[in-house]
Amino acid sequence: MYSTTTGTHPGIELRHSPVGGETPRSEVPEQIQSAVFEIEQFGVSYAGTPAIADISLRIPAGEITALIGPSGCGKSTLLRSLNRMNDLIAVATHTGTIRYRGLDLHAADVDPAEVRRRIGMVFQKPNPFAQSIYDNVAFGPRLHGRSKGLDDVVERALRRAALWDEVKDKLREPGHAISGGQQQRLCIARAIAMEPDVILMDEPCSALDPIATLKIEDLMRQLREDYSIVIVTHNMQQAARVSDRTAFLTVDMEAADGQRCGRLVEFERTEKLFTQASDERTEAYITGRFG
Amino acid sequence: MSSLPVTTLAPPRPASEVSSSLRAADPHSRRRRRRSRVMRTVLLAGMIAAMIPLALILIEVGRRGANAFGWSFLTQTEPPFRREGGGYLQGLVGTFYMVTFATAMSVPLGIMAAVYLVEYGRGWLARVIRFFTDVMTGVPSVFVGLFVYALLIRDIGFGTFVGALALSVIMLPIVVRSSEEMLKLVPEDQRAASAALGARRWQTIVKVVLPTARPGLVTGAMLAVARAAGETAPLLLTALGALSVVTAVQGTPQSALTLLIYDGATQPFAPGQQRAWAGALLLLGIVFVFTAVARFVSSRSTVRPD
Numbered sequence: 001m002y003s004t005t006t007g008t009h010p011g012i013e014l015r016h017s018p019v020g021g022e023t024p025r026s027e028v029p030e031q032i033q034s035a036v037f038e039i040e041q042f043g044v045s046y047a048g049t050p051a052i053a054d055i056s057l058r059i060p061a062g063e064i065t066a067l068i069g070p071s072g073c074g075k076s077t078l079l080r081s082l083n084r085m086n087d088l089i090a091v092a093t094h095t096g097t098i099r100y101r102g103l104d105l106h107a108a109d110v111d112p113a114e115v116r117r118r119i120g121m122v123f124q125k126p127n128p129f130a131q132s133i134y135d136n137v138a139f140g141p142r143l144h145g146r147s148k149g150l151d152d153v154v155e156r157a158l159r160r161a162a163l164w165d166e167v168k169d170k171l172r173e174p175g176h177a178i179s180g181g182q183q184q185r186l187c188i189a190r191a192i193a194m195e196p197d198v199i200l201m202d203e204p205c206s207a208l209d210p211i212a213t214l215k216i217e218d219l220m221r222q223l224r225e226d227y228s229i230v231i232v233t234h235n236m237q238q239a240a241r242v243s244d245r246t247a248f249l250t251v252d253m254e255a256a257d258g259q260r261c262g263r264l265v266e267f268e269r270t271e272k273l274f275t276q277a278s279d280e281r282t283e284a285y286i287t288g289r290f291g
Numbered sequence: 292m293s294s295l296p297v298t299t300l301a302p303p304r305p306a307s308e309v310s311s312s313l314r315a316a317d318p319h320s321r322r323r324r325r326r327s328r329v330m331r332t333v334l335l336a337g338m339i340a341a342m343i344p345l346a347l348i349l350i351e352v353g354r355r356g357a358n359a360f361g362w363s364f365l366t367q368t369e370p371p372f373r374r375e376g377g378g379y380l381q382g383l384v385g386t387f388y389m390v391t392f393a394t395a396m397s398v399p400l401g402i403m404a405a406v407y408l409v410e411y412g413r414g415w416l417a418r419v420i421r422f423f424t425d426v427m428t429g430v431p432s433v434f435v436g437l438f439v440y441a442l443l444i445r446d447i448g449f450g451t452f453v454g455a456l457a458l459s460v461i462m463l464p465i466v467v468r469s470s471e472e473m474l475k476l477v478p479e480d481q482r483a484a485s486a487a488l489g490a491r492r493w494q495t496i497v498k499v500v501l502p503t504a505r506p507g508l509v510t511g512a513m514l515a516v517a518r519a520a521g522e523t524a525p526l527l528l529t530a531l532g533a534l535s536v537v538t539a540v541q542g543t544p545q546s547a548l549t550l551l552i553y554d555g556a557t558q559p560f561a562p563g564q565q566r567a568w569a570g571a572l573l574l575l576g577i578v579f580v581f582t583a584v585a586r587f588v589s590s591r592s593t594v595r596p597d
Binding site: 083085088090113114115116117120121123125127128129130131139140143144187190191194 | 413478480481483484485486487488489490491494498499502503
């Protein structure tokens with residue numbers, strides 16, 4: 001089976017020994033009980049130029065996992081690989097494997113459209129369709145042939161995304177006629193309406209003001225009850241506020257061929273990573289000395 | 292602090308010099324304002340000069356066309372050129388008939404080609420299609436008529452269908468190019484959002500890309516219709532012309548507003564010429580309505596370039 005002790009970075013099992021005096025967050029177990037993604041020696045190249053390489057990581061189920069790191073470290077590439085959105089980039093190729101609940105995501109018989117159905121995604125910029133709020137939420141279910149009981153599906157998804165009270169009287173208005181923060185929650189509702197297993201979020205708050213950001217963060221904490229969430233963020237405070245575990249990636253400057261390539265530095269419970277980072281590069285990044 | 296490199300900056304201008312250059316009486320300021328006035332006048336004159344032919348056409352067609360124009364002009368067919376009265380009913384019917392056919396043929400095909408170019412077109416095939424579309428846009432319309440004539444008339448004769456075919460050849464490149472531009476305006480993040488919900492390529496096209504671009508596609512189609520309604524040359528050799536209302540799809544020569552105008556205007560008889568002016572007014576009105584509707588639809592466009 002898969003072992004995290006291999007690879008160039010310290011695996012998570014290697015560092016589960018509790019540090020004296022520290023009280024871990026009660027709801028975040030030291031060890032990962034069940035993984036939703038098992039990433040093994042994974043790398044992505046664009047037209048032959050590696051963007052990320054040699055990444056091994058187990059992303060736990062039922063938790064919020066943050067991917068942080070400086071620009072160009074490949075955290076978005078890694079995120080988009082988790083639901084095979086990176087396939088849409090013609091020049092992207094990958095090495096290694098990602099297993100989703102035990103299934104090799106890149107196996108020949110895996111249908112990327114089905115993968116994306118199970119693994120929802122929220123983008124950096126709110127991107128509601130140029131359709132009504134209702135139609136935005138109903139888009140996914142309709143796509144997969146559902147036509148009855150859509151009212152319930154839409155209401156449930158909007159309630160779950162903490163948007164229902166704000167839009168219940170204007171469901172027929174265009175999805176882009178609401179504020180940026182509301183649009184992003186609409187996009188989350190749109191993803192939830194698919195009843196996914198995992199929600200991937202690619203810097204979901206970077207286009208939003210602080211108040212809208214806090215609302216989305218609250219929402220993420222609520223969604224954690226039902227979904228596994230992986231979030232890419234530039235904002236370290238955000239990672240510290242919402243995530244259970246954090247993976248820190250960086251750009252490897254000392255690659256032998258001189259190419260810049262993203263690599264995983266460490267993956268740890270967020271609380272520990274932010275207080276007692278074991279790698280000096282993590283320490284330097286989170287204290288603002290680089291990145 | 293003492294180790295900081297010393298950069299040499301230009302010494303500040305004396306205050307009196309600064310304030311004088313801000314005053315309107317300053318010679319530099321005066322010259323700039325004069326130049327600005329001259330440029331403005333030149334551009335205005337150019338704009339007026341460009342409007343003169345257009346205004347003359349509108350005034351002249353309106354003035355002369357109004358004489359023979361009336362309800363009977365729309366409800367009666369044309370009598371012999373020498374006789375007064377009558378109208379262009381057969382031309383109106385013919386133009387409507389052929390343009391409808393041509394639209395039904397060229398718009399779906401053109402939009403499909405544009406979708407291919409935008410959504411799938413990366414290889415040599417797309418480049419070839421794009422190149423020939425550009426060439427087709429520039430082909431003289433009389434040549435299109437000649438082409439359809441040479442290809443089909445001997446076998447199936449003159450008529451509505453061949454006329455419509457010639458018009459659709461004129462419309463096709465316009466539809467392809469305008470639709471392509473509109474589809475390109477659909478933001479990439481809309482396609483990504485759809486794919487992330489598990490939509491397949493064709494589902495994204497049908498459910499997201501086409502609806503988002505719809506107003507723009509309608510506008511492009513309308514402009515192509517307006518262009519086709521005003522074409523004469525492709526119809527001379529394909530529809531040929533008719534003296535009465537023709538409803539046959541093929542086999543009987545068909546009339547068109549532009550053909551009647553052409554015939555009436557080239558005859559030495561005043562009543563026929565008068566009707567040609569009225570026909571021009573009618574055609575101008577039709578083209579105007581289509582263009583205006585196209586503008587209105589596109590102003591409500593949901594596609595906004597970021």
